Amino acid sequence: MKYHFNEIEAKWRKYWEENQTFKAENQSDKPKYYVLDMFPYPSGAGLHVGHPLGYIASDIYARYKRHKGFNVLHPMGYDSFGLPAEQYAIQTGQHPAITTETNINRYREQLDRIGFSFDWSREVRTSNPDYYKWTQWIFTELFHSWYNKDTDKAEPIESLITRFTNEGNGPVNAVCDENVMLFTSEMWNAYDEEQQQKILLQYRLTYLAETEVNWCPALGTVLANDEIVNGVSERGGHPVVRKKMKQWSMRITAYAQRLLDGLNQIDWPQPLKDSQTNWIGKSVGASVKFQVSGFKFQVEVFTTRPDTIFGASFMTLAPEHELVEKITTAEQKEAVEAYIEQTAKRSERERMADVKTISGVFTGGYAEHPFSKEPIPIWIGDYVLASYGTGAVMAVPCGDERDYAFAKHFNIPIPNIFDQDISENAFTEKEEFKIVNSDFLNGLGYKEAIKKAIEALEKIGQGSGKINYRLRDAVFSRQRYWGEPFPVYYVNGLPKTIDPEHLPIQLPEVEKYLPTEDGQPPLGRADVWAWDAEKCTVVSNELADNETIFPLELNTMPGWAGSSWYLFRYMDANNNEEFARQEALDYWQNVDLYIGGSEHATGHLLYSRFWTKFLYDRGFLKVNEPFKKLINQGMILGESAFVYRLNSKQIKNPIYFSKNFIDKVVADKKSFTEYDEYERIRETLFQENRNQKGIFNFSTDFETSWQNFTAIHSHVSFVNISNELDLGAFKSWKPEFKGAHFITENNGTFKVGREVEKMSKSKYNVVNPDDICDQYGADTLRMYEMFLGPLEQAKPWNMAGITGVHSFLKKFWKLYCDDNGLVVTDSSASKDSLKTLHKTIKKVEEDIENFSFNTSVSTFMIAVNELTAQKCSSREVLEPLAILISPYAPHIAEELWSKLGHSESISTAPFPQFDASHLVESTKEYPISFNGKMRFTLEMPLDLSKEDIEKTVMAHEKTQQYLEGRTPKKVIVVPGKIVNIVG
C-alpha cells in the first residue's frame, strides 16, 4: 500500500467537515485555550505560500492543545472591507460585495486544502451587516462615553451630564479638547440643548474635529502620507493640498498611559512592545508659559528640560502656530508670510526628510523670561512641528543640538548654563554637570534642578510638571464607500447617534463608487440616505425636511474598526442580540495565542488594545488586554527570476543574455567582442538586421558593465532548481519575447538571475500553495513550511528542500504499511525503539511549547530514521508516534490512526506521556579534551566518581600519547559532561 496523499487528504478533509471535528463548545469541563490568527484581507490574488506560514504554526499549536486535553477555540474569518475591492468597483462597476464574496470563496478553497482545524461555524466577515452592526454599536458606546481621569476609566456620558448639572465643569478632571471653556452648573443649566451638545462633543471618546488632511481635489479624496510623492499624488500625479476637514476622531490618547502599563502584563515580542512604546512616546517634563511682550496672552511650550530654563535665548513656533499672525510685527510681516507660504508648499514628509537645511524667520515679537524677565525673541521655524506638544519650543541652544544649529545659523546668542565646554557642540548629557548662571538653580544637577524649576514655575503660576505623549488621537473617518457606515445623522449640523435597536445601518446603493463632483465622499451619491427619526428607518434624501428627517453621515469607518474587536465576536459569532453573550465572553476571556505579522505593531494591535480597554471600562468585558501571547511570524519572500536585456537602440529585436555569460564578461573586464560567442551572435543579428548598417556598432554598446542591461522579471514557474529558464515556455509567455534573441551558455542552457523580494503578482514570483498540494500534498507543505527555519524569521521560499520532507513522509508511512497493508504488530518494542520514542516525545513537546517547529521536523526525521534502522513495527511505539506527528501532518496521521483500528479521529487522542526511565543511560561517551580541544572519546560508567574518572583517563594510552610525557597542570572533570586536561 503506497502513500497516496491526494486520496488520503481529500478523505480526511471530508471527514472533518462532516463530523464537525473542530467545532468548539462554549461550555466544557476542559480548560479553555484560544488560538487566533490575524484574519486575512481576501485579495483577488488569492493565497500564496507565505500566507499559510502563521496559520500552520497556530494550527499545530491548536491541535497540540487538543491532544493535551484543552477545549480549543481556533476560528477564522475575513477582514473584508478594504480598498482593493473598492478600486476594482470604480474600474468595473462591480459591487465590492460581489468581488469580496468571490475572493472569499477562493480563499476558503485554498485554506481548506491545507487541512486547518478551524471552527468554521464561527466565521466572521467584517463587511457583513450582522457583524458591522456591532462595530457600529461600539462606536455609539464610545460616543456616549467620556474619560474620567480621577477614576482613570471611561464612564457613561450621563455621569458627566450629572456633574455638569451639579457642579459645572470646573471640578471635572476629564480627557477632553484643549479649548474647553469653563462653566458653572448655573451656566450649564441655562445653556440650550444645542450648546450642551456642542460642549459634550468636546468630551466624548469619539468626537468630530477639524483635522488637517492631504486633500487631492482631482481624485476627490484624502490621501495617506505614503500616497504622496514629491507633493503630488502617486496615482496620476495630481496636486495635493493640506486641507482642514471635519472628521471623526477617537480619543485614544486618554488611554496612552494604560496602553504603556499594559505592555508589562502581556507576553509579546520585545521589538513589538518597543515599537508600541516608541509610538506612544511618553516624555516627562514641564509646561512653561511665557508672557508675550506687549500682549495679554502667553505662549505655552513643553520642555523635557525645565532645568535649562535660564539657557533659553529665543523661542521657536511652528509656522502654523495660531499666535504667529498676532505677534508678527509690521516690519517682519512680509518675510514671515513668505516663509509660511514656502513651508506650506512642502509636504509634511518632505519637511521631515530634509533635516539638514536650517530655516526660519524672526517674527519681530518678544516674550519675557519668567524669571529673569529678559526679552526673548520669538522666531518661527519648520523644525518645530505643529502636531507635537504645543507647537512651540523654548530654545536652549547650549543644551540642544537643533537649537544650537539654529542659533549658530542666525547668529543668536548662545548663553552657557553648564560647567561644560559648548564651543563646538551643544552639551546634551543629563549627567555629570552642574548648572551655572542660573540664579536659584546654580550648582544643582539634572534631577534636583528640574524639581526646583518646576516648583518655582508653579509658584509664579507660569508652568507645571507635565507629561506629553507623541501618540495622537486617531482619525476615524474615511472618504470611501467600502467600509462601515457611521450610525450617525445630523440635526442642525450636530451629530446624533442611532439607537442600537435600529442597527445595522446598511451601506446604501450608489451608482458609482467615486467621490461626488463637489468633493463629497461616495456615500454622497446615495439617493436613499437620510434618517427618519420618527420611523427610525433610512429613507430617501428627497424626504429630508430638517424636522424629523435628517442627513446621514457620508464618511465610512477605517479598516481598523472591524478588526479591533473581532476576537470577541468569534466567542459567540452568530448572536443577534449582543456582540457576544456574557457567558461566552466570560468563558473564553481573551486570546491565549495570537499569531500574525509585525506590520500591525502600531495599527491594529494598538487600536485593538484601546477598544478592549474601553469595553472593559464600560463593563462589557472582564479582560483589559485582547492578546495574552503574541508571536510574529516572519514573511516568506519570493525568489524573483530575472532575464537581462541588452540596452541598444540599434537592434530590431531585443537580445537577452544568460546571466552567467554576463557575469563572465563583467568579471573578466573584457569587451564582449573578445569572446568567441560574439561571432555567433553577430552573424545572427546581421541576418536579421541586414538592412540596418548600425548593427556593427553593436560591439561598443556591450561593454563590461551591468548597467548596459535591463533586468526583467520572468515568471518563476519557467525556471527550474538550477536557475535554468524554459525558453520555449518563456517565449510564448508574452509577445515581446517571441522574436527576441536568447544568448545561451555553451551547453545551450539559459540562466536567470535571482533576487529575494516580497511576493507579489507584479513580480511574477508568487508560488501558489495549491500547486504544492497537488504535487506533494498538504502534509508535505505544512511540514516543509515549518522546516524552512525559525517561525519568526523572514525567509525566501525555495523548493530545493521540499523533496527531503516529502520522502520523509513516505518513509514514515513505510514504518506502518508495506505493499500488502498494515505491518504494525502487537509485539513489544525493543529498548532502543522505546528510547527513540520517548526522546522524540520530550523534544517535540518542548519544541511546540517554544514555537520551535523547525527543529521538531528534524526530530521526526531522526526518529523515523532510527525506527526504520531498528525495524520497529510495534504498536506500542508507532501509535504514540502517530499522535506526535498529527499536529504537523494531520491527514497522514488520521489515516494511519484509522488503519490502526481506531474509529474516532486522532485529533483528541491524549498526547503521549514522556517517561524519562527509557532514556536512562548507564554509561557516557566522555569527550576527552586537551587545553579545550577535543581529542578522543572514552566510554565510562555514569556513576563513576570524579577521582575514578580522572584515574581512568590518565591511565589511558591515548592520553599518554597526547601528553607526550608532560605532566598535566590540572585535570578538569565534570561528571556526565567532559574531561579537560590542561598542560
Added chain:
RNA sequence: GCCUUGGUGGCGGAAUUGGUAGACGCGCUGGAUUCAAAAUCCUGUGUCCUCGGACGUGUGGGUUCGAUUCCCACCCAAGGUACCA
C-alpha cells in the same frame, strides 16, 4: 541618528544552565538496483595540508580549564522610527 533583531559549511539551518561546532534536510561525490530513466537504498562531504596535524561560528580584544554562548569596542545586514522639544 535612535530603537530592535540578526551575522555559523556550497545552501536552509542545529547546538539545553559556558562543556564533542556544523544535528536534520538540500546540493554535491562515489556506489547498488535498472537496457535506460524515475523512484529507492548505501557511502562520503567545514576549510587547508607535508595526512601527523593546523585553522575554523562577522572583526578585534577580554573573562575562563574550556566561549557560537558571557563582557567591551567595532563592522555589516534586515525591520521599525525619525527635527518629539
